[in-house]
């Protein structure tokens with residue numbers, strides 16, 4: 001073990017893993033030019049980003065043609081054009097295809113060197129009066145941990161408008177790092193085998209994820225609306241660093257900019273990387289029905305987590321939690337959000353797509369529930385310290401909004417003031433959850449939170465060896481009456497359905513990721529009625 005580092009904060013603590021050894025790359029080789037599939041993303045009412053990557057043996061630029069049609073046979077063409085793939089962008093292709101009809105299902109295809117890609121399906125945003133929108137919401141896809149069966153499920157649906165990815169689209173660890181116990185057996189050894197630090201590293205990792213057949217099936221069937229969380233860069237990132245970034249990882253800015261560059265190359269996101277101020281917060285309008293406002297709670301304006309950094313003790317954590325200057329979004333993004341909310345007051349729903357747990361989550365006393373010597377995905381001494389700390393019944397996930405409680409109150413105030421029916425999406429916590437969001441001085445919710453679980457990352461239940469099954473879940477629910485749903489055991493996805501009358505969250509869970517043979521089931525529905533946010537989530 002070269003060093004140790006603290007990982008993702010979980011229900012009552014953090015995971016500890018070892019980093020890998022530098023540095024062996026696995027080169028891609030195949031006959032198809034379109035080895036990494038095709039994708040679309042960031043739809044507007046008249047445009048969509050089309051994405052692919054051309055795998056060529058030489059370093060010469062390649063001409064690429066793209067076409068969009070109304071039919072899967074690609075006969076009724078509505079837009080087409082030519083572009084080039086070259087080494088400067090790792091032979092990725094990104095086209096902002098405009099002039100498209102609103103609210104339409106469309107098909108697209110690339111051609112390069114006389115080879116045709118598969119035909120992809122996408123959708124533009126609707127305008128005017130819109131009755132329904134249906135979004136798949138996902139987060140935390142860990143390739144070495146197991147198969148992307150959740151992506152396969154989503155690819156099989158024909159009733160969705162888009163996939164909203166809340167981040168941890170890739171993980172940065174090497175072999176022997178987090179969640180890679182089964183990597184070799186599953187044929188999912190991380191590429192490169194080391195933790196990601198350079199541009200080449202991040203490109204290779206994105207390339208590996210894009211070669212996954214289940215990921216390819218999902219991306220070819222729906223437009224993607226994605227924001228990064230921490231693992232696209234490094235664990236528990238904030239605007240000037242990351243808990244997962246140490247001195248021997250090199251310069252933070254260089255690493256972050258490499259990660260961002262690869263992200264913009266490899267993801268169907270509109271825009272260009274712009275160093276330290278790379279903006280990924282943006283809005284998507286579903287006519288008069290909903291505004292989907294995607295936020296960056298990670299890199300743009302987040303101050304350091306209260307329990308991270310040098311010389312942290314209980315006193316410094318307390319004073320950080322009480323410091324009104326500490327922000328999650330940063331002042332500039334907060335101002336942008338307020339403008340978006342004001343602007344979206346003519347839509348029924350204002351949906352915030354953001355990364356981390358919003359609701360306050362008080363840790364239940366784990367001592368009577370958890371065996372400190374039982375099998376856990378974290379080291380024994382860490383498990384023991386989590387159990388010890390849980391006796392205090394305080395929030396413990398300080399990488400989430402619980403680490404920024406005054407900024408959260410400001411967010412609630414903005415939602416109360418400017419939004420009509422605000423709904424917040426979240427991920428990152430490896431847990432399926434729903435909660436009423438209630439400001440400190442109020443007794444009614446100002447918004448509701450729908451959290452999606454993990455695609456394949458380890459689930460929260462793996463941390464705690466319980467004396468009785470589900471006892472930690474039950475105690476957590478009892479401790480936190482505003483939490484209305486909690487499943488800490490299963491991977492899955494959230495289907496968000498918006499109509500003029502209600503906003504519903506449906507959780508679809510799966511039973512395993514170690515095989516492509518799996519079961520899926522509908523686990524839960526919770527909804528809130530338009531105009532009745534104050535009544536909170538209803539069964």
Ligand SMILES: [Fe+2]
Nearest residue numbers: 140168428457
């Ligand atoms: Fe994650």
